[in-house]
Amino acid sequence: MTLLRLFMFNFSFLTFLHPGIECENGSVSRLLTAQTGGSLIIPCYYNRKYTDHKKYWCFDAGSAYNYCSILAYANETKGKVSVIDHPDQSFFTVTMRNLQYEDTGTYWCVVEIGGIFQLDEKEQLHLTVQSAPDVSVVSSSVSGHEGGDISVQCFYSSGYKDKLKQWCRYEDQSCYTVGRTNTSQNSSVQISDDGRRSFTVPMTGLRLTDSGWYFCSVGDLQAPVQLNVSGKTQSLIRSSQCFLLDH
Template sequence: MNKFPASMPQLYACPECTTGSVSRELTVQTGGSVIIPCYYDKKYTEHKKYWCFDAKAAYLYCSILAYANETKGKVSVIDHPDQSFFTMTMRNLQHEDTGSYWCVEEIGGIFLMDEKEQLHLTVQSAPDVSVKSSSVSGHEGDNVSVQCFYSSGYKNKLKQWCRYKDKSCYTEKRTDTSQNSSVQISDDGRSFTVLMTGLRRSDSGWYFCSAGDLQAPVQLTVTEGT
C-alpha cells in the first residue's frame, strides 16, 4: 500500500519525493531473481525494516512490498541484526518490476525521516552486468574466483570489485592486500574475473562487481579451514 494517499496535495518542493541520489544500479534478466543486501547502522538494530518500490522514483508514494522477516508474493526480506544488514529477494522478475526501490529503516514519528537507500533495478532480456552465481564460498587460506559478465557497451568502463560493508573497492589491473587477502582482476573483453587468494574468515560478506555505474551483488562465505 502507498505510504500516503495519492490525492494528498503537495504543498512544497520536497527533495525526498524525487529521484535524488541513486546509490546502486542493477540489471537483472527477465524471469530471473536477485538478492540485494541493505546495510544499516547498529543503532537501528531494533527498528523495523522494509523494502518499497515506485516505478517513477517518488519515495513519498513508494509501495511497501514487504517488511523484514516476511514473504509477500515474490518478495522476501530477511534481517540479520547480528551483522547489521537485511537482504531482499525478488523472484520471477518482469519488465514491470523495473524502477526505483528503497531499503528503509523505519524511524517513526511525523517529523522524523526514515533512514533509506535508493537503488534502481532494470529488468531486461540480457542484463548489461551480471554474475553466474550470486553466492560463492571457500575455506580459510584457499582461493576463490568470481566471473563478472558485461555487455559490449561496458567494455571500456572501469571494472571494480567492492565490499558493501565498508565501501572498499579493488580496481582492474591492480593488486591490493589491504583486506587481508590478495585480490586480482583480469579482463578478457567480454567478462572480468576476480581472484581472491589467501581467504580469511573476515573476508565473508557481501560484495559487488561493477562495470561503470552498474553492479551485480555476490555473497562470499569463508568457512574454517579443514
C-alpha cells in the first residue's frame, strides 16, 4: 500500500446475476473467500471503450468509500500483488499471493477515467481469508478441448449445505443451478450436489466460446475459475507430439 488518494466512484461495472451483499449506497459487492497462505486470481471486467485507460487494484480495510490505497496498476507487480490487463478481452486479472488474515477486507477493481476529482469506474469486492475457506475450488484454472468435456468440483463448508448453489459466467451473467440441465448456445451444463461438502459442474460438448471466467456460487460467496478451451487442431498437434515422444 504505497499511495493514498481521494476517489469519487461511479458504480457502473457489471452487476452479476447472482449478486453478493447490498451496500449502504446501493452498490453490489462480490464476496470471496481464500485460504491462508494461498493465492487468488480475480477477474475485473470493464467496458470496451476503456481499453486504453489505466486500471488498478486498491484496498481499504475499513470499507471506506472515500479513500483507497492503490496496491498495483495494470501490468505491474508490487509485493504480493500482480495486475495484468487483457485489453483484447476487456478485463484485467488481479493475483494475490501468500494471503494472510490481515488481507481480509474490501477491495476495488478500478478504471481511471480522468483526474483525481473525476469519476472513476469501479467494482467493489470483499475478501475473507480463512484457514478453511467456506467456498473453494481445487484449481482456479481448468483446460479442455473443443468438443470435449471438463468437470469442476466446488467445495463448501457445512454451514452452506442448504444455500443455493450455482455455476455462473462473469461475462454474460448467465448462471446454472443445481438440479437443472442447461443447454445454451454453448455447451451443456448439469450441476450435481452431493449434499455434504461439494457440488460438481460437468460441461460437455465444449466450444471455443466457452473460454472465459466463471465462478462457483454458494449463497453469497464466490470462487473464481478460468476455463481455457483449445481448438481441435491444437489438441491433435499435442497428441501427435506426445505419440512421437513415447516412440
